[in-house]
Amino acid sequence: xxxxxxxxxxxxxxxxxxxxxxxxxxxxxxxxxxxxxxxxxxxxxxxxxxxxxxxxxxxxxxxxxxxxxxxxxxxxxxxxxxxxxxxxxxxxxxxxxxxxxxxxxxxxxxxxxxxxxxxxxxxxxxxxxxxxxxxxxxxxxxxxxxxxxxxxxxxxxxxxxxxxxxxxxxxxxxxxxxxxxxxxxxxxxxxxxxxxxxxx
Numbered sequence: 086x087x088x089x090x091x092x093x094x095x096x097x098x099x100x101x102x103x104x105x106x107x108x109x110x111x112x113x114x115x116x117x118x119x120x121x122x123x124x125x126x127x128x129x130x131x132x133x134x135x136x137x138x139x140x141x142x143x144x145x146x147x148x149x150x151x152x153x154x155x156x157x158x159x160x161x162x163x164x165x166x167x168x169x170x171x172x173x174x175x176x177x178x179x180x181x182x183x184x185x186x187x188x189x190x191x192x193x194x195x196x197x198x199x200x201x202x203x204x205x206x207x208x209x210x211x212x213x214x215x216x217x218x219x220x221x222x223x224x225x226x227x228x229x230x231x232x233x234x235x236x237x238x239x240x241x242x243x244x245x246x247x248x249x250x251x252x253x254x255x256x257x258x259x260x261x262x263x264x265x266x267x268x269x270x271x272x273x274x275x276x277x278x279x280x281x282x283x284x285x
Contacts, residue, residue, distance in 0.1 A: 134158035134197065135158065135197045135198060135199045135238065135240070136155060136156065136157055136158065136190065136193075136195045136197065136198050136199070137155070137156040137198075137199045137200075137201060138153060138154065138155050138156075138186045138190065138198060138199070138200050138201065139153070139154040139156075139201045139202070139244075139249050139251060139252040140152070140153050140179075140182040140183050140185075140186045140200065140201070140202045140252055141153075141179070141182055141202065141203065141204075141249055141252035141253045141255070141256050142169075142175070142177075142178030142179040142180070142181055142182035142183075142204075142256065143175055143178055143179075143253075143256045143257075143260065144173055144174060144175045144178050145256070145257070145260035145261075146260060148168070148169075148260050149169040149171075149173035149174075149175075149177070149178040149181070149260075150166065150167065150168050150169060150178065150255075150256050150259035150260045151165075151166065151167040151168075151169065151178065151181055151182040151185055151255075151256065151259070151274075152164075152165070152166055152182065152251075152252040152253060152254070152255030152256040152258075152259065153165040153166075153167075153182060153185060153186045153189065153252060153255070154251045154252050154255070155186075155189070155190070155193075163270070164251070164255060164266075164268065164269045164270065165185070165186075165189060165255070165269070165270045165271075165272075166255040166256070166258060166259045166265070166269055166270070166271050166272075167181070167182075167185055167259070167271075167272050167273070167274050168259050168260075168271075168272075168273050168274070169181060169274050170273055170274065170275045171274075171275060171276055171277060173277075174221075176204070176206055176207065176222060177221055177222075177225065177277070179202070179204040179206070179207045180207055180222070180225035180226075180229070180278075181225070181274070181277070181278055182202070182252075183200070183202065183207060183211075183225075183229060184225065184228055184229060184232065184278045184279075185274075185278070186200065187229065187232040187233070187235075188232065188278075190236075191232070191235050191236075195236075196236055196237045196238070197236065197237055197238040197239075198236055198238070198239050198240070199240045199242070200239070200240065200241045200242065201242050201244045201248070201249065202241075202242075202243065202244065202249065203243065203244055203245065203246045203248075203249040203253075204243075205243055208241055208242070208243045210222065210226050211226060211229050211230070211241055212241060220281055221277075221279075221281055224277075224279040224280070224281050225278070225279055227279070228278060228279045255269065259271070
């Protein structure tokens with residue numbers, strides 16, 4: 086009691102008044118906590134931050150392959166390599182890389198994606214800056230546009246090959262039949278992602 090009085094006297098000089106605790110009914114306290122919890126809990130926030138994906142595809146030694154590197158908004162990296170077991174060109178491999186990347190992103194629940202690739206042709210076609218008269222290119226192009234509707238935000242950017250080295254190394258490892266590096270998801274694809282007959 087003496088200590089409480091001592092603090093009360095000190096606080097008086099500061100314009101602050103000491104007030105002792107009063108009894109609170111348990112129901113009033115429960116209602117107060119419930120109300121504060123509702124007010125203070127932030128609403129469910131849909132992550133608006135962009136994931137980044139680096140894609141690369143290539144035909145090497147008569148074997149085509151795909152390399153993908155995903156980077157989450159928190160900087161977590163996920164790497165994928167896909168060996169293509171069907172006749173392909175370098176451009177088809179690039180498109181397959183892009184389509185595989187979009188499909189994986191959808192499976193991961195990604196809704197905002199920044200895509201980085203070094204294929205000027207693929208990026209120009211997807212961005213509608215150039216046309217394709219090739220049946221295979223057109224079919225892949227249409228599939229990319231079908232998949233992009235699954236995203237709330239999608240950006241596609243051309244980067245120099247030197248900035249796409251991580252994805253390119255995965256392509257080389259797949260084509261060279263090297264052992265799968267630790268932490269890399271590897272798969273085989275036995276047919277194209279699109280049906281060419283429908284696009285003719």
